[in-house]
Amino acid sequence: MKSNSFNLEGKVALVTGSGTGIGRAIAIKLAEHGACVGIHYNTSYQEALQTLEAIKSMNRKAILLQADLTCEQQANKIVDKIVAEFGKLDILVNNAGSPVQRSKIEECPLTLWNQVFNVNMTSAFMVTKRAIPHLRKTGKGSIVNIISLSVQTGGANGAGPYAAAKGALLVFTRTLARELAPEIRTNAVCPGVIETRHHEIFSTPERMQQYKEETPMKRNGIPEEVANAVVYLVSDAASFTNGALIDVNGGRFLR
Numbered sequence: 001m002k003s004n005s006f007n008l009e010g011k012v013a014l015v016t017g018s019g020t021g022i023g024r025a026i027a028i029k030l031a032e033h034g035a036c037v038g039i040h041y042n043t044s045y046q047e048a049l050q051t052l053e054a055i056k057s058m059n060r061k062a063i064l065l066q067a068d069l070t071c072e073q074q075a076n077k078i079v080d081k082i083v084a085e086f087g088k089l090d091i092l093v094n095n096a097g098s099p100v101q102r103s104k105i106e107e108c109p110l111t112l113w114n115q116v117f118n119v120n121m122t123s124a125f126m127v128t129k130r131a132i133p134h135l136r137k138t139g140k141g142s143i144v145n146i147i148s149l150s151v152q153t154g155g156a157n158g159a160g161p162y163a164a165a166k167g168a169l170l171v172f173t174r175t176l177a178r179e180l181a182p183e184i185r186t187n188a189v190c191p192g193v194i195e196t197r198h199h200e201i202f203s204t205p206e207r208m209q210q211y212k213e214e215t216p217m218k219r220n221g222i223p224e225e226v227a228n229a230v231v232y233l234v235s236d237a238a239s240f241t242n243g244a245l246i247d248v249n250g251g252r253f254l255r
């Protein structure tokens with residue numbers, strides 16, 4: 001029988017921000033491939049419960065982990081809890097993030113700038129730092145950071161602070177790829193326009209339509225399409241892929 005290199009049976013994965021949107025799709029997809037999952041959420045308890053139910057209905061194991069990841073103690077707590085529950089940690093997906101609020105750079109208050117960096121970059125730093133010893137112990141650990149197309153284009157319409165924070169997360173990814181290999185591989189996925197709550201908050205329906213027209217694939221993406229890229233990156237199929245960035249954007253940005 002051919003071995004399935006996407007098999008994640010016996011792996012333990014932590015996905016931040018997996019009550020909603022892209023994070024939820026990643027958590028469910030990892031579970032579909034056999035992983036036990038830590039479903040982290042901050043404010044979206046009901047949505048996180050739905051992610052949990054979806055995973056339990058596949059007879060996979062999962063736990064809920066609540067934390068505001070801008071707080072170091074809380075970031076540490078979710079790593080400690082998943083390791084206490086499942087005994088180890090193989091996979092970390094730093095997905096939690098948000099533009100918080102749109103602002104042009106020249107009008108951006110320092111408090112907002114710091115908040116955007118805390119939510120998108122410092123949160124990933126804190127969770128990753130706590131997770132590294134556990135990921136290293138497995139000998140085949142994997143980290144995936146969820147970046148944004150805006151790192152290539154710059155932040156449009158007041159998304160400048162967010163684009164800068166995601167740009168930092170990309171450089172962080174590349175640094176980790178150098179520092180942590182060979183025991184841990186670190187990669188990133190760069191979504192284009194994906195239909196989630198993110199755009200319900202930050203884009204108008206007219207802008208969403210425009211995005212479709214501007215994209216060679218003539219549509220916006222769905223969370224599962226980002227999750228597929230994550231499954232590839234954390235699996236043995238990507239065993240020599242380290243420090244890479246996968247675009248999932250329908251050709252909206254071409255390298």
Ligand SMILES: NC(=O)c1ccc[n+]([C@@H]2O[C@H](COP(=O)([O-])OP(=O)(O)OC[C@H]3O[C@@H](n4cnc5c(N)ncnc54)[C@H](OP(=O)(O)O)[C@@H]3O)[C@@H](O)[C@H]2O)c1
Nearest residue numbers: 017020021022041042043044068069096097193194196198
């Ligand atoms: N949708 C897109 O087109 C797109 C494109 C490029 C990149 N992305 C990135 O993809 C990731 C997921 O976004 P999404 O589209 O799925 O939108 P979403 O549903 O709004 O997800 C954002 C997630 O981040 C979590 N989060 C926000 N602030 C947090 C904090 N302080 N502490 C802990 N968790 C926090 C939220 O948790 P709670 O809801 O539980 O508070 C939520 O689960 C984000 O990093 C986003 O920047 C999205």
